[in-house]
Amino acid sequence: xxxxxxxxxxxxxxxxxxxxxxxxxxxxxxxxxxxxxxxxxxxxxxxxxxxxxxxxxxxxxxxxxxxxxxxxxxxxxxxxxxxxxxxxxxxxxxxxxxxxxxxxxxxxxxxxxxxxxxxxxxxxxxxxxxxxxxxxxxxxxxxxxxxxxxxxxxxxxxxxxxxxxxxxxxxxxxxxxx
Numbered sequence: 001x002x003x004x005x006x007x008x009x010x011x012x013x014x015x016x017x018x019x020x021x022x023x024x025x026x027x028x029x030x031x032x033x034x035x036x037x038x039x040x041x042x043x044x045x046x047x048x049x050x051x052x053x054x055x056x057x058x059x060x061x062x063x064x065x066x067x068x069x070x071x072x073x074x075x076x077x078x079x080x081x082x083x084x085x086x087x088x089x090x091x092x093x094x095x096x097x098x099x100x101x102x103x104x105x106x107x108x109x110x111x112x113x114x115x116x117x118x119x120x121x122x123x124x125x126x127x128x129x130x131x132x133x134x135x136x137x138x139x140x141x142x143x144x145x146x147x148x149x150x151x152x153x154x155x156x157x158x159x160x161x162x163x164x165x166x167x168x169x170x171x172x173x174x175x176x177x178x
Contacts, residue, residue, distance in 0.1 A: 010059040026054035027082035030132045033154040075101035077136045092127035099141040102166040106145045
């Protein structure tokens with residue numbers, strides 16, 4: 001944990017490898033699996049040093065909620081989050097929070113929920129792919145139109161594992177669920 005222009009970081013364990021948490025001013029702003037696409041650059045032991053009390057509380061809450069989620073006892077995250085992105089991205093990310101635990105939607109259905117034509121599914125997919133709050137903001141619940149596991153910044157194997165944890169049929173083929 002350290003301060004980098006009011007942004008702090010903490011690493012936590014998960015069954016799907018380490019997760020880097022990022023916070024600023026008492027709100028969670030990032031949840032990244034080790035090695036995932038868009039992982040913040042320059043994060044090392046020197047960056048993970050000290051943090052303020054407000055971010056420490058957020059990190060503690062996020063770590064507890066992630067542990068409960070992976071244990072199968074938490075379905076809805078309550079840790080305070082703050083989105084940093086374009087207006088369109090923030091609208092898409094907020095809509096992701098409305099997808100129920102164990103539920104899935106297609107990119108086209110997500111576009112429709114935002115009152116956008118299905119032709120905007122690709123733009124919605126781009127915003128979903130840039131979601132900085134993996135797991136907590138459940139972008140893993142968005143599938144291709146055919147129900148296929150399409151890209152996931154944390155990797156398709158992790159997406160399959162997260163969906164399997166949530167009981168999505170035919171997707172629980174990961175060691176975490178055997």
